[in-house]
Amino acid sequence: xxxxxxxxxxxxxxxxxxxxxxxxxxxxxxxAYNGEEAVKLFHEFRNVPDLILMDHRMPKKDGLTAxxxxxxxxxxxxxxxxxxxxxxxxxxxxxxxKYFLEKPFKLDKLSQIIEKVSMEN
Amino acid sequence: MHVIAIxxxxxxxxxxxxxxxxxxxxxxxxxxxxxxxxxIGWFIWILAGCSALLSGVYENQLFSDIxxxxxxxxxxxxxxxxxxxxxxxxxxxxxxxxxxxxxxFISVPVIAFLLGxxxxxxxxxxxxLFLIIVIFSIVPLKRKETFKNxxxxxxxxxxxxxxxxxxxxTISYVIFIFQGYSFGFYSDDFSIPxxxxxxxxxxxxxxxxxxxxxxxxDISKIQKFKLSDKYSHDLGNxxxxxxxxxxxxxxxxxxxxxxxxxxxxxxxxxxxxxKLIKDIRKIM
Numbered sequence: 544x545x546x547x548x549x550x551x552x553x554x555x556x557x558x559x560x561x562x563x564x565x566x567x568x569x570x571x572x573x574x575a576y577n578g579e580e581a582v583k584l585f586h587e588f589r590n591v592p593d594l595i596l597m598d599h600r601m602p603k604k605d606g607l608t609a610x611x612x613x614x615x616x617x618x619x620x621x622x623x624x625x626x627x628x629x630x631x632x633x634x635x636x637x638x639x640x641k642y643f644l645e646k647p648f649k650l651d652k653l654s655q656i657i658e659k660v661s662m663e664n
Numbered sequence: 665m666h667v668i669a670i671x672x673x674x675x676x677x678x679x680x681x682x683x684x685x686x687x688x689x690x691x692x693x694x695x696x697x698x699x700x701x702x703x704i705g706w707f708i709w710i711l712a713g714c715s716a717l718l719s720g721v722y723e724n725q726l727f728s729d730i731x732x733x734x735x736x737x738x739x740x741x742x743x744x745x746x747x748x749x750x751x752x753x754x755x756x757x758x759x760x761x762x763x764x765x766x767x768x769f770i771s772v773p774v775i776a777f778l779l780g781x782x783x784x785x786x787x788x789x790x791x792x793l794f795l796i797i798v799i800f801s802i803v804p805l806k807r808k809e810t811f812k813n814x815x816x817x818x819x820x821x822x823x824x825x826x827x828x829x830x831x832x833x834t835i836s837y838v839i840f841i842f843q844g845y846s847f848g849f850y851s852d853d854f855s856i857p858x859x860x861x862x863x864x865x866x867x868x869x870x871x872x873x874x875x876x877x878x879x880x881x882d883i884s885k886i887q888k889f890k891l892s893d894k895y896s897h898d899l900g901n902x903x904x905x906x907x908x909x910x911x912x913x914x915x916x917x918x919x920x921x922x923x924x925x926x927x928x929x930x931x932x933x934x935x936x937x938x939k940l941i942k943d944i945r946k947i948m
Binding site for chain 1: 935
């Protein structure tokens, strides 16, 4: 089971994802409600989480910028974008994100992607 | 005043009225404040044309000179407002600049006129106008990539046409002035420079109107895209919440069969809505 860092500005979505991922047996090690908070928290981690689930359209700092800064700090971070901003898909993947899942999606799809990305070296 | 000059000025006034009506329509449709600057610009430009016509009506030299002075001042201020209005599509400018330059464009020629030199006053107005055209045309070209990305390629080409037309007008005007022709070409005798001046003046005004129509189309397209993008994004998040909540509620094994069916129905409809949103995004 994976340790996960959740970044999402919509509190309802955050709560639902957290419930679902916990039910699957994953551990939510941290949560951030905007890109700026996400980067700050990531710098403070002693152990880097296995996966980062990242939204894009967020206040203060967007997901792409936050992902770029996180990857600059730790190139091995596995970031999965969960966003309704389908236009940033190519940018996110070029940046180094492992997957881009377009909202809205079925939760089953999320669990499959998490499993797939977690198994990648 | 020669018939070509009168016809040229009337045609200019007519086109400026068209420009004014188009800007008013744009303001009503798009609610963009930048059109207010353009409206003022076109309106002052119409006044400039009227004052040029009035200068030919009066036999009295002083009255004629005063109307020509008003013509020079209003033309330079109209140029400032129209250029700033068009420039504001590309970059927001502080209103203070508009006020300061307007005061400068009025006061300096008036002082020169009061000191007794009509020629200096009119030349100052022309110089201000040319300066404005040069400044507001060079800045976007120096930041070409940002400018090109903020408007469509058609608008960009029309922008180049407008520049070429205004530069041709400016250069020819300067050459003719050095050859001894007077400001405005309002003489009674026909001359080739008079024809060239009014032809280029009308051509550049027409190009400006076409350019602003293309810009309006760009703004309208961007506004619609932003709105569709916002709705599709927010709707995507809403459906995500409904669908995820339905799935998580369904996890409860103690639910009655009827409730499970209802939750399945919500999930199915969410899937249909998700597909619709993705289809809408494809055509945006």
